[in-house]
Amino acid sequence: MFKLWVLLVTVYFSTLFHLTSPKDPSDWNNSHTSTHNLNDSTAYIKILSVGDLMCHKPQVDGAFVDSAQIYDFNPSFRLVREILSSGDIVIGNLETVTAGGRFSGYPLFNSPDEFLQAVKKSGFNVIVTSNNHSLDRGEVGLTRTAQLIDSLGLTRVGTYLSEVDRDSIRVIRVGDFRIAILAYTYGMNGFQLSQDKRYLVNQIDEEQIRLDLNKSKKAGIDACLVYFHFGNEYERSPNTWQRDIVEKTFSFGADIILASHPHVIQPIEYVELNEESELDTGLVAFSLGNFISNQRGRFKQAGAILEITLEKRISSGECRISAVAVHPTWVHIQKQKGKNSHTIIPLSNFNTDLFSKNEINLMMQANDDTRKQLSGKKIFSMRNKNQREEKSVKQ
Numbered sequence: 001m002f003k004l005w006v007l008l009v010t011v012y013f014s015t016l017f018h019l020t021s022p023k024d025p026s027d028w029n030n031s032h033t034s035t036h037n038l039n040d041s042t043a044y045i046k047i048l049s050v051g052d053l054m055c056h057k058p059q060v061d062g063a064f065v066d067s068a069q070i071y072d073f074n075p076s077f078r079l080v081r082e083i084l085s086s087g088d089i090v091i092g093n094l095e096t097v098t099a100g101g102r103f104s105g106y107p108l109f110n111s112p113d114e115f116l117q118a119v120k121k122s123g124f125n126v127i128v129t130s131n132n133h134s135l136d137r138g139e140v141g142l143t144r145t146a147q148l149i150d151s152l153g154l155t156r157v158g159t160y161l162s163e164v165d166r167d168s169i170r171v172i173r174v175g176d177f178r179i180a181i182l183a184y185t186y187g188m189n190g191f192q193l194s195q196d197k198r199y200l201v202n203q204i205d206e207e208q209i210r211l212d213l214n215k216s217k218k219a220g221i222d223a224c225l226v227y228f229h230f231g232n233e234y235e236r237s238p239n240t241w242q243r244d245i246v247e248k249t250f251s252f253g254a255d256i257i258l259a260s261h262p263h264v265i266q267p268i269e270y271v272e273l274n275e276e277s278e279l280d281t282g283l284v285a286f287s288l289g290n291f292i293s294n295q296r297g298r299f300k301q302a303g304a305i306l307e308i309t310l311e312k313r314i315s316s317g318e319c320r321i322s323a324v325a326v327h328p329t330w331v332h333i334q335k336q337k338g339k340n341s342h343t344i345i346p347l348s349n350f351n352t353d354l355f356s357k358n359e360i361n362l363m364m365q366a367n368d369d370t371r372k373q374l375s376g377k378k379i380f381s382m383r384n385k386n387q388r389e390e391k392s393v394k395q
Helices: 057-063 113-121 138-151 163-167 197-198 206-217 242-250 357-373 382-394
Strands: 041-053 089-094 126-128 155-157 170-174 177-185 221-227 256-262 266-271 281-285 290-292 304-312 318-336 339-346 379-381
Touching: 041 177, 041 256, 057 113, 057 339, 089 177, 089 221, 113 138, 113 177, 138 155, 138 197, 155 170, 155 177, 163 197, 177 206, 177 304, 206 221, 206 242, 221 242, 242 256, 242 281, 242 382, 281 318, 290 304, 290 318, 304 357, 318 357, 339 379
Parallel strands: 041 089, 041 290, 089 126, 126 155, 177 221, 221 256, 256 281, 266 379
Antiparallel strands: 041 304, 170 177, 266 281, 304 318, 318 339
16 A cells, blocks of 8 residues: 555635645656546546435426426536536435325425436436435335436445345446445434344444445455445534544545535545555545535535545556545526526536626635535544554553
8 A cells, every 4th residue: 555645735716626636746647637547557537426416395396397297307417417427436315215106305305206317317327325315205215216226227325125235235347446335324314124124224333334344345446435424414513423433434444435414514534544444545525515405505505526536556456546626516596487496506617697796606605615614634544543542452
């Protein structure tokens, strides 16, 4: 593994900002134009991730096309499709189900199939399904959602159709890379699973996480990414339990931890990993906020597309994070012909002529909030922690 390199934080005020730089720019070419080109025996892969993909009832009503009697959610994603399509692995948390029948929003979500179809068309290829709304329509809703995801050719992680399905670790293969992805939720809004149905939803359980990470490493992976659904809603800082779970998951061998649930953005932090992990330095994004929803307010409409570039030396197989960037977003909600429209605006590139002065101010405020939250300056070390624990045991 590489020795820990110094993480330099460089923020570009064009609103797309980069957070890391490589150890030695003359040694590692970080100016690639495609995500997995070979250059001097070096391969690259780009992982993109967002937070919650929500579908409140006003979004459903707004997506209905009266003339055609169909639902069309594609306009919500049209302005971010180019960014999302640039990723090799593109992850989002589906915080609803597609159970068929009557559609509904909070507190028990059920969305049209067209919502998930639009998610795919926008560029997502990995769908996290373990969250507090996984059982909003019971096992039937969970199963139908899983089947629809599978039929669309998307990778589903977090909810499962059988014990065998649950025990099959998702390993994404892109070029020379093998990336394992695991997902877990804190709970399901009070819904409980019987013992013989525990496989349906991955819940945060330290021993299960450890076993899954051990199993993923036997698959010869380059990195393991864990996606959590946890934290206190609308709080912009992680709580003690979040930090505890994150530290334990890193100690078990995770390389990258992403998360959602608070519906607002929480910080990114870097971590010096121990020998259990594949990478030398990893990161945790405690909450990526809402990507699409009907929630309103200063921090609830702000989201982000987190972009992580991994590079791998083909000769040695050594892999590391070479760059991290953030694309701030904002959900524009507007009344049109008596209905609400919901459009994700990429704050790095939008036409100011299309928005009011107040909306522009709100977007600039969202960009500034996101930039400050995701500056990624803090580094903590699992190695030092392990050494302290070992020393304490010896004493």
